[in-house]
Amino acid sequence: MSDTPDFARLEAFALELAAAAGAAALPLFRTGLDTDNKLAHLSRFDPVTEADKGAERAIRALINRHFPDHGIIGEEYGEENTDAEFVWVLDPVDGTRAFISGLPLWTTLIGLRHRGRPVLGVIAQPYLQEVFLGSPLGSRLITPRGDVPLRVRGCVGLHDAVIGTTDPNLFPGIEGEAYGSLLKAVKLARYGCDAYAFAMVAMGTMDIALETGLKPWDIEAIIPVIENAGGVVTDWRGEPVPDTAGQVIAGSSRELVEAALEHLKGAAST
Known part of the structure; x- marks a missing residue:
């Protein structure tokens, strides 16, 4: 097992995953696509669309191709190899209700566990062309205008x-x-x-x-x-x-x- 993850490489790959998810989901945004209800049997509403499913399929395909020894936990397609040293944790469209309502506040969430601990994360909003990336190398916002370091607001009451x-x-x-x-x-x-x-x-x-x-x-x-x-x-x-x-x-x-x-x-x- 590796002692020190190559976070620069993993960050670059996470950004590739976010781009692939966006390419799958964004063309379906504001198109009136069909919505399934995962909780219809309980008379509750938990929507899922082809955007959710297609985005997760795109992410999983890249992980399996480039890091076949890594595990995956995804909202739409479940778990595989979860005892691995590295495990990707995926929500292809977080905020499906916003997605189907045409609101640009849904995101793709891509997390990476190393030995059970979350160490890298991406919050991507492809319609707004924003990617929030965090790892031990720091947190930054990536847009077409460039990268900006992220920092929480100064302490307030x-x-x-x-x-x-x-x-x-x-x-x-x-x-x-x-x-x-x-x-x-x-x-x-x-x-x-x-x-x-x-x-x-x-x-x-x-x-x-x-x-x-x-x-x-x-x-x-x-x-x-x-x-x-x-x-x-x-x-x-x-x-x-x-x-x-x-x-x-x-x-x-x-x-x-x-x-x-x-x-x-x-x-x-x-």
Whole structure:
């Protein structure tokens, strides 16, 4: 096993994966493509489209061709070789609801675990031509205009914080009460951004992003982007995000996250 990953090579490959996913998904954006419901049998709505499936197929094909010894965990096509030293964790279209609504806030999430730990991540928005990349080499935003280093906003108090989450209605019961308490303590909340809100924390335009019920492919690409931009990502107990994901909060500083957790900890999963 390698002792020190070649992050420059892995970054370049992750960008190749993001480009391939974008080439598969972007031509289908705002085209009125058919939508399947993965939870129709439960009378709930969890959409999936050919954009999700085609983008993940494109990513998997490249991984299998160039790194056949690497593992893969993907939202649409499951797991393979997950005991490998390197495992790619994929959400080909995070924010499918935004995608089918024509909103350019969906992203492709490409994460890489090394020996079980998230070490590299890509948050890509091909319609806006933005790629947020994070690894031990640093975090940066890549656009046609060039590369810009990513850095979280300077430490702010909770009363000045801008927070984001996908939908406050996704917090049931005691989680909703906890979120309501946090909402009263902050300056501004924005909704409907999915993973893009986490990218904005890394960019320094928002201060907190939080979610519940996440899967590994929803968060593992995000962790290296925010952490290497100087931010913090934990579960709602203030512990490292587990392999099963679940409740997650990201913030621009440890102090800010801890202040937010004072409102959330009563609803934290055990």
